[in-house]
Amino acid sequence: MKGTRPYALALTLAATWPAAGAQDAAPVPAEAGRKLYISACQRCHGINLVTSGIGFDLRTFPQAEKERFIRSVTHGLRAMPAWNGILQPEQMELIWAYIGSVNGWKPAAQ
Ligand code: HEC
Structure with missing residues (x-):
């Protein structure tokens, strides 16, 4: 019984660690x-x-x-400059997430 304890702890850590990361993922x-x-x-x-x-x-x-957001940001729109080559697609996604957080969008629908 004693011998199983560290093993059980390792399992607990392995089980909770990704869950903790997932909780943190939304605001990041x-x-x-x-x-x-x-x-x-x-x-x-x-x-x-x-x-x-x-x-x-x-x-x-x-x-x-x-x-439309990705297209307008990538290629620009009239007075708005194109961000293609300046921002990576992943960075546009992050800005999209920020806009959603300010606007109170439901994450599931994003
Ligand atoms: C130099 C000023 C300027 C900067 C910097 C700028 N924008 Fe714009 N943006 C505009 C203007 C002006 C419009 C309105 C374009 C129009 O409809 O004539 C606009 C429109 C938009 C639209 C609406 C496009 C549509 O489909 O109607 C989005 C989305 C947008 N900008 C996102 C961004 C994001 C994200 C950034 C930063 C990466 C950014 N803009 C930086 C000037 C700017």
Whole structure:
């Protein structure tokens, strides 16, 4: 019996470790996205997505139109520069997660 205890502990750690990571995972992309947003997007789209009047008000961007978001950010749209080659697709995903967190989107539908 004594001999099984460290083994049981290892199993417990193995079982709880990924679960703890998964719980932390939700805020982390949004936080990384927030930093990218501040450096790349905020000057036109405003602090906390509150537009300064230059860019589109991202608080009104439809959650259902993620493809449009990626397309507009990648290729630009009129006065908005293209981010292709400046931001990686994963970074656009992080910004998308940040916009969703500010707008209170339900994660399941993102
Ligand atoms: C130089 C200013 C500027 C910067 C920097 C900028 N944008 Fe824009 N953005 C605009 C303007 C202006 C529009 C409105 C374009 C239009 O509809 O004429 C816009 C529109 C948008 C739209 C709406 C596109 C659509 O399909 O209607 C999205 C989404 C967007 N920007 C995301 C971003 C993201 C994400 C970043 C940072 C990576 C960013 N923008 C950086 C100026 C900017």
